[in-house]
Amino acid sequence: MSPGAGGSIATRAGWTWVLLSSLAIAVYAVVPYLTASLAALSEDGVGLAPNYDGRPWFVQLAFYVHIVAGGIALVAGPLQFWRGLRTRHPRVHRWTGRGYLSAVLIAGVAGLVMAPFNSAGLVGFFGFGALAVLWIVTGLRAYRSIRAGDVASHRAWMMRNFALTYAAVTLRLWIGVLLGVQAMPGGDFDFGAAFENAYAAVPFLCWIPNLIVAEWLIRRCGLPSYALPMSSRQPVSTV
Ligand code: HEM
Numbered sequence: 108m109s110p111g112a113g114g115s116i117a118t119r120a121g122w123t124w125v126l127l128s129s130l131a132i133a134v135y136a137v138v139p140y141l142t143a144s145l146a147a148l149s150e151d152g153v154g155l156a157p158n159y160d161g162r163p164w165f166v167q168l169a170f171y172v173h174i175v176a177g178g179i180a181l182v183a184g185p186l187q188f189w190r191g192l193r194t195r196h197p198r199v200h201r202w203t204g205r206g207y208l209s210a211v212l213i214a215g216v217a218g219l220v221m222a223p224f225n226s227a228g229l230v231g232f233f234g235f236g237a238l239a240v241l242w243i244v245t246g247l248r249a250y251r252s253i254r255a256g257d258v259a260s261h262r263a264w265m266m267r268n269f270a271l272t273y274a275a276v277t278l279r280l281w282i283g284v285l286l287g288v289q290a291m292p293g294g295d296f297d298f299g300a301a302f303e304n305a306y307a308a309v310p311f312l313c314w315i316p317n318l319i320v321a322e323w324l325i326r327r328c329g330l331p332s333y334a335l336p337m338s339s340r341q342p343v344s345t346v
Contacts (some may be wrong), residue, residue, distance in 0.1 A: 234310020270321035278313035
């Protein structure tokens with residue numbers, strides 16, 4: 108993913124979609140929580156407010172830190188893949204990149220604090236928890252590789268990292284798809300039950316396909332694709 112002079116139409120269209128969908132979710136998902144207290148939003152049944160209203164102070168703090176820093180990461184992320192910005196204004200790319208990775212680290216740690224209190228139970232704890240750990244680890248790998256001057260690895264790790272950031276968008280798309288599938292004609296449709304069903308799938312569904320697509324793009328771009336570290340033990344010889 109690297110739009111700019113010389114990029115194909117498909118690459119530009121893909122990047123524009125990612126940019127606009129990221130902006131839309133950063134506004135649509137975050138802003139409502141900044142307009143009133145969790146208690147007031149909870150009374151109106153807005154989003155996850157009923158789940159976080161009444162939680163200990165550090166969980167509520169983590170919630171606000173997470174949505175603000177996550178929103179910043181979602182807006183800044185697509186800009187890092189814009190080749191024109193990287194080549195013409197490398198200083199801007201560096202500073203936006205530092206801002207992006209700091210936002211990922213902050214939102215990721217806050218996501219880890221929230222995971223035990225999420226509204227999808229154990230599947231949410233493991234799904235969102237694994238996502239938070241991978242989000243932080245891939246961000247650190249991206250930073251370490253560019254500090255070491257390894258541009259190809261840096262690009263690959265940033266692609267994996269942003270694929271995880273983009274889970275904020277795919278989570279909402281999957282919920283829409285899974286609600287739509289359950290609302291197919293021919294059966295009774297109970298919105299509450301259908302939403303609960305959909306929400307039980309998304310803690311993993313929102314990021315595993317994204318990582319697969321990222322790995323495919325990394326290979327297609329000729330960047331170093333992920334290989335599991337080999338064991339240093341020698342194979343046991345058979346007689
Ligand atoms: C990629 C790593 C991320 C992790 C591990 C993560 C984790 C979580 C968790 C555990 C929750 C609570 C879910 C629940 O209680 O059921 C949540 C909610 C939320 N997150 Fe994230 N998140 C991530 C990325 C983002 C990003 C990039 C944004 C930027 C918009 C974001 C914005 C939100 C918002 C607005 C909510 C409230 C849910 C809603 O109203 O739909 N998150 N996140």
